[in-house]
Amino acid sequence: MTDYRGLGFDPAPGHAGAVAAASERLSVALTVPGAPPEPWTGAAADGFRTRLEAVVSELTAVRRAMRAAAEVLDGWATTLLGNQRRAEELDRRALGVRRALAEASDELDRTGAMASFTAADGEAHERAAARHDELRRQLDDVLEEARLLERDHRAEARRVADRLRAEEPSTVVADTLTSFSSLTADLASVLLGPPRPASTRGAAAAFRAGLG
Numbered sequence: 001m002t003d004y005r006g007l008g009f010d011p012a013p014g015h016a017g018a019v020a021a022a023s024e025r026l027s028v029a030l031t032v033p034g035a036p037p038e039p040w041t042g043a044a045a046d047g048f049r050t051r052l053e054a055v056v057s058e059l060t061a062v063r064r065a066m067r068a069a070a071e072v073l074d075g076w077a078t079t080l081l082g083n084q085r086r087a088e089e090l091d092r093r094a095l096g097v098r099r100a101l102a103e104a105s106d107e108l109d110r111t112g113a114m115a116s117f118t119a120a121d122g123e124a125h126e127r128a129a130a131r132h133d134e135l136r137r138q139l140d141d142v143l144e145e146a147r148l149l150e151r152d153h154r155a156e157a158r159r160v161a162d163r164l165r166a167e168e169p170s171t172v173v174a175d176t177l178t179s180f181s182s183l184t185a186d187l188a189s190v191l192l193g194p195p196r197p198a199s200t201r202g203a204a205a206a207f208r209a210g211l212g
Helices: 016-027 043-114 119-167 203-209
Strands: none
Touching: 016 043, 043 119
C-alpha cells in the first residue's frame, strides 16, 4: 500500500477489494419460492397463494435492485483503481521534486554563504535561488493536482452513494435480506476515516458511512 510520502496525503482512498467483494455478494441470485403443491385447495391455499405472490413480487424487486447495485459498485471499483494509479503517479513526481528541492536548498545555503565574496559567487547564488523557486513551484503544482484528484474522487464517491441509495428497495422483505444490509463492514473501507453510524440500512447507508 502506498504511504504517499511525496504528497503527504492520500488523494484517492479506498479498498478496491472490499468493493469487489460487496459487488460479488450482491450479484448472488436470490431464490424465489415456488407455488404450493397442486393438490392443496381451499381458502387456506388461496390465502397462501396471495401472500406468496406478494413475496415473490418483492423478492423480484430486491433481486433487481441488488444486481443494479452490483453494477454501480463494479463501476466504482474501476474508477477507484484508476484514481489510485493517478495518485501513485503524482506521489512519485512529488517525491522526485522533493529530493531535488532538498538538494537545491543545500545549494542555496552554500552559495548564500559565499554570495558577497565575488560577483561570480553572487550570480551563482541567484541561479541557486531561481532553481529553488522553480522546484518549489513544481511541487506546488503537483500538490494542487493531487488536491483536485481528491476533490473529484470524493465527489464521485458521493455520487455512487446516491446511486446506491436510489437502487435500494424499501420493502419489508428487503430489510430482512442480510446480503443487502450487511455491506457496512465491506463498504466502510471504501474511503478512509472511521465509519460513521449509518442512519439507514443498506448499501447506500454503508457506503456513506465509509465516506468519513
